[in-house]
Amino acid sequence: MEYDDVVVGAGSAGAALAARLSEDPDRSVLLLEAGADYQAVEQTPDDLLRTWISAGPHDWGFVAKATADREIAYPRGKVTGGCSAVNGHIALRGTPEDFDEWAAWGNREWSFDKILPYYRKLENDRDAEGDFHGASGPIWIERPRRETWQPINKAFYDACREIGYAEAWDHNEPRATGVGPWPRNRRDGVRISTAIGYLHPARHRLNLTIRSFCNVHRVIVEGGRAVGVAVECGGAAQTVRARRVTLSAGAINSPAILMRSGIGPRAELEALGVRCVVDSPGVGANLIDHVLAPVVAIPAPGVPHDPQVTNPVGIRYTASGSNEFNDMQMYALNFFDKSLWIGSELDLPVPSIALAPGLQRPRARGRVSLRSADPNVPAAIDLNYLGDAEDLRRMADGVRLAWRIMNSKRFAPYLKEFVNINAETVASDAAVADFVRANCGTIYHPVGTAKMGPESDPMAVVDQYCRVRGVEGLRVADASVMPNIVRANTNLTCIMIGERVADWMRAQA
Numbered sequence: 265m266e267y268d269d270v271v272v273g274a275g276s277a278g279a280a281l282a283a284r285l286s287e288d289p290d291r292s293v294l295l296l297e298a299g300a301d302y303q304a305v306e307q308t309p310d311d312l313l314r315t316w317i318s319a320g321p322h323d324w325g326f327v328a329k330a331t332a333d334r335e336i337a338y339p340r341g342k343v344t345g346g347c348s349a350v351n352g353h354i355a356l357r358g359t360p361e362d363f364d365e366w367a368a369w370g371n372r373e374w375s376f377d378k379i380l381p382y383y384r385k386l387e388n389d390r391d392a393e394g395d396f397h398g399a400s401g402p403i404w405i406e407r408p409r410r411e412t413w414q415p416i417n418k419a420f421y422d423a424c425r426e427i428g429y430a431e432a433w434d435h436n437e438p439r440a441t442g443v444g445p446w447p448r449n450r451r452d453g454v455r456i457s458t459a460i461g462y463l464h465p466a467r468h469r470l471n472l473t474i475r476s477f478c479n480v481h482r483v484i485v486e487g488g489r490a491v492g493v494a495v496e497c498g499g500a501a502q503t504v505r506a507r508r509v510t511l512s513a514g515a516i517n518s519p520a521i522l523m524r525s526g527i528g529p530r531a532e533l534e535a536l537g538v539r540c541v542v543d544s545p546g547v548g549a550n551l552i553d554h555v556l557a558p559v560v561a562i563p564a565p566g567v568p569h570d571p572q573v574t575n576p577v578g579i580r581y582t583a584s585g586s587n588e589f590n591d592m593q594m595y596a597l598n599f600f601d602k603s604l605w606i607g608s609e610l611d612l613p614v615p616s617i618a619l620a621p622g623l624q625r626p627r628a629r630g631r632v633s634l635r636s637a638d639p640n641v642p643a644a645i646d647l648n649y650l651g652d653a654e655d656l657r658r659m660a661d662g663v664r665l666a667w668r669i670m671n672s673k674r675f676a677p678y679l680k681e682f683v684n685i686n687a688e689t690v691a692s693d694a695a696v697a698d699f700v701r702a703n704c705g706t707i708y709h710p711v712g713t714a715k716m717g718p719e720s721d722p723m724a725v726v727d728q729y730c731r732v733r734g735v736e737g738l739r740v741a742d743a744s745v746m747p748n749i750v751r752a753n754t755n756l757t758c759i760m761i762g763e764r765v766a767d768w769m770r771a772q773a
């Protein structure tokens with residue numbers, strides 16, 4: 265049989281896309297997911313529901329090169345819901361500047377005024393109302409009440425206010441900057457993934473087929489048109505035909521599937537024995553991620569550190585000496601362990617707490633490339649963190665701000681001692697830069713590896729409607745298409761991309 269649409273990957277964007285496409289009962293939609301699928305909340309394992317983040321049982325197990333001399337584990341969700349099912353459920357939007365930059369780079373359909381309706385459509389914000397918010401979307405959003413914050417979160421908030429940062433009660437208000445509660449896609453203690461928000465209410469539809477444990481190897485291209493996918497399911501290699509194929513396999517696997525399908529940098533493909541169908545040098549390039557560097561301390565005896573309320577409050581701010589609005593974030597983690605700092609070589613004392621500055625406007629670019637044409641060999645991921653001097657400078661500035669807050673009269677009483685830093689480190693430019701290099705880790709936000717752009721940009725892989733250049737009937741809709749990273753955690757923006765692309769695809773026959 266032939267489907268109208270095959271969507272590869274049931275993550276943040278793919279689940280939203282498949283659910284919206286299948287609202288049209290005359291359209292047959294097949295959603296293929298490499299990981300497991302849990303059909304109801306009651307059947308879903310607890311690591312996908314009530315954890316802060318979950319980087320264990322439902323993970324691809326990637327390893328990435330963080331800097332020239334450090335490798336880190338690089339979690340990606342492998343389950344329906346994708347990373348939205350394992351993530352830290354901070355529900356933050358990019359700023360108007362982010363999207364107006366995409367538009368200025370030749371993607372006019374992505375200006376802030378054009379994408380705002382889709383941010384609104386996806387959310388059911390229980391606290392904030394008005395022109396910027398939605399109240400009937402699939403993703404429940406609420407903010408942790410101050411009375412639920414732990415003492416160090418309150419101390420963090422008070423110290424930031426005393427330093428002069430504004431109150432940001434609604435971090436998703438377009439001009440918001442400063443300190444306030446993180447909006448969260450969590451309801452009654454349960455993470456609202458796209459599997460729960462989008463797929464569960466759509467499962468009864470006869471025109472939507474969701475198949476788990478289906479690992480898509482490549483897109484089948486015939487006569488310049490995508491006609492289906494080659495997929496391994498239950499140990500058997502199979503093909504599925506479709507009128508249109510959309511890759512929503514995330515910023516690591518979507519470019520990998522493109523390259524295995526012969527769409528990518530010609531020399532790289534041919535060196536691996538893959539016949540080049542479209543020479544597209546941008547596939548896998550332009551990898552961008554947010555980097556963080558936690559300043560870790562042991563709390564004073566008796567200070568609560570409840571993992572269920574980790575990180576309820578944070579700050580979006582502009583680095584000193586920077587002219588880029590909100591180019592930094594900082595988390596106040598009253599419970600800090602290895603699961604939150606993947607790739608660190610440090611033995612963390614128990615209990616530990618941390619303030620973690622994170623760069624939101626990195627200038628360095630990394631790369632995803634194939635090591636082999638074999639679909640079972642994971643792609644090589646080179647993050648190139650701190651590969652730009654300004655990235656390192658702003659991160660060093662963030663570490664010093666964390667140190668200042670932790671030594672403030674509000675915060676200091678909650679600390680026993682620092683774990684990975686001291687006053688001499690903070691005083692020296694060279695030492696603080698070394699600290700950042702040695703302690704940096706991921707905020708888990710890779711984007712940009714099949715970026716959108718106008719025809720004049722040779723590195724653009726898709727056009728602004730997310731159609732792959734050079735192949736009819738093939739799209740990418742996920743984090744890969746962002747031309748630059750948003751200055752916010754990326755989940756809501758990926759869901760928004762799924763919503764936006766669904767509208768265009770539904771408007772087509």
Ligand SMILES: Cc1cc2nc3c(=O)[nH]c(=O)nc-3n(C[C@H](O)[C@H](O)[C@H](O)COP(=O)(O)OP(=O)(O)OC[C@H]3O[C@@H](n4cnc5c(N)ncnc54)[C@H](O)[C@@H]3O)c2cc1C
Nearest residue numbers: 273275276277298346347351352353354480743753754755
């Ligand atoms: C540990 C962690 C914590 C995070 N915390 C936050 C947070 O607090 N807030 C926030 O906003 N963002 C957070 N993020 C980032 C955010 O969740 C991601 O940016 C977003 O979910 C990516 O969406 P996507 O649609 O691009 O890809 P994904 O959600 O990764 O979806 C891709 C899907 O495709 C499937 N797939 C991949 N390859 C194949 C294949 N070959 N065949 C079939 N299926 C395939 C995958 O299994 C997956 O289900 C976090 C991410 C992680 C990993």
